[in-house]
Amino acid sequence: MHNMIQRVVKNALKGRRFSSSIDVGCGTGDGGVLARPHTNYLVGVDPNTSALREAHRKEVYDELYVGDMRNFPFDSADSVFMFDSLEHISKAEGYRLLEKIGHRFTMITTPWWSTPVISDPSHKCVWSERELNEVGFSTLAYSFMPDFLMYIIYGGIILGVRERHV
Secondary structure, three states: OOHHHHHHHHHHHOOOOEEEEEEEOOOOOHHHHHHHHHEEEEEEEEOOHHHHHHHHHOOOOOEEEEOOHHHOOOOOOOEEEEEOOHHHOOHHHHHHHHHHHOOOEEEEEEEOOOOOOOOOOOOOOOOOHHHHHHOOOEEEEEEOOOHHHHOOOOOEEEEEEEOOOO
């Protein structure tokens, strides 16, 4: 995970504490390393078993599950983290997933492009700040490459935070 992303996430989580969290699409666990200091109980879910083995080696998760983020139950968690995972499902599936997550604290990082000329083939969609704002997220876009390179390749993230509503 790019160290600029690490700094942005750490700053956004500063002073926050959760009883239980789910790291959706946890992959190798880099996001779990960032979430762990802010939660008492951390669950990771990802469909990739080899990535989960790497996540297990990091020893930050209380539980790890092989599974699809679209079908995972969120009932037990008061917070959800989605570090670079929302773009791996279609936009319609993403909206359904965000609705299913409901009004829990939710943090998303997703790639941001000025013009998506070259992208990861596993990415199904690109989310804009406006789209995330429309479903209740406060967003900030961060570029970590010169603007001219943003037109050619991935070079930044959108950080979205949706606060818990009771």
